[in-house]
Amino acid sequence: KAQVVFIPFPVPSHLVSTLEFAKLLINHDDRLRITILLMKFPHTTETDVYTKALPKSDSLNFINLPECSLPPDTKPNSAMHAHIEAQKPNVKQAVSDLTAGEGQHGHLAAFVVDMFCTNMIDIAKEFSVPTLVFFTSGVASLGLNLHL
Numbered sequence: 001k002a003q004v005v006f007i008p009f010p011v012p013s014h015l016v017s018t019l020e021f022a023k024l025l026i027n028h029d030d031r032l033r034i035t036i037l038l039m040k041f042p043h044t045t046e047t048d049v050y051t052k053a054l055p056k057s058d059s060l061n062f063i064n065l066p067e068c069s070l071p072p073d074t075k076p077n078s079a080m081h082a083h084i085e086a087q088k089p090n091v092k093q094a095v096s097d098l099t100a101g102e103g104q105h106g107h108l109a110a111f112v113v114d115m116f117c118t119n120m121i122d123i124a125k126e127f128s129v130p131t132l133v134f135f136t137s138g139v140a141s142l143g144l145n146l147h148l
Contacts, residue, residue: 001031001032001033001106001107002031002032002033002106002107002109002110003033003034003035003098003106003107003108003109004025004032004033004034004035004109004110004111004112005034005035005037005095005098005108005110005111005112006018006022006034006035006036006037006111006112006113006134007036007037007039007091007111007112007113007114007117007120008036008038008114008117008134008136009084009114009115009116009117009136010038010039010040010041010083011041013136014114014116014136015038017134017136017137018036018112018114018134018136019036019054021112021134022034022036022060023060026057026059026060030059031106032059033058033059033060033061033106034059034060034061035061035062035063035094035098036060036061036062036063037063037065037091037094037095038062038063038064038065039065039083039084039087039090040064040065040067041080041083063094065087065090065091065094066090068083068086068087068090069086070082070083070086080116081119084116084117084119084120085119088119088120088122088123091120091123092123092126095108095123095127099127108127108129109129110124110129110130110131110132111123111124111127111129111130111131111132112131112132112133112134113131113132113133113134114133114134114136115133115134115135115136118133
């Protein structure tokens with residue numbers, strides 16, 4: 001089996017799109033095992049409600065990353081980026097744990113990161129695996145963004 005690690009942006013709309021894409025991949029190829037690393041913004045519970053409602057599967061695994069606190073001097077307009085950056089050590093540890101048990105999880109094949117989590121590409125480079133960026137909006141939105 002091949003292990004693919006997904007890192008969605010921690011808001012419900014991005015999580016739902018990412019999970020639907022992951023389920024399509026699993027249904028297309030039963031050799032894939034997908035692990036979704038779930039980050040949480042402090043004091044939010046929306047992602048928990050959604051992930052707990054999903055049926056259990058051997059091919060789809062969730063890892064809840066510990067919450068990170070931001071430094072008190074973090075500016076509000078950079079809080080999301082700072083939060084994602086603060087999660088890097090937790091992501092690295094979670095992936096290290098996955099690769100340590102390669103026999104049961106399969107070899108690490110790739111990272112799929114949300115368009116707002118591209119700074120996690122550095123972690124994928126450390127594990128020498130390719131990274132794919134997942135654009136959670138529709139193709140018309142992507143086309144408009146590229147045009148602008």
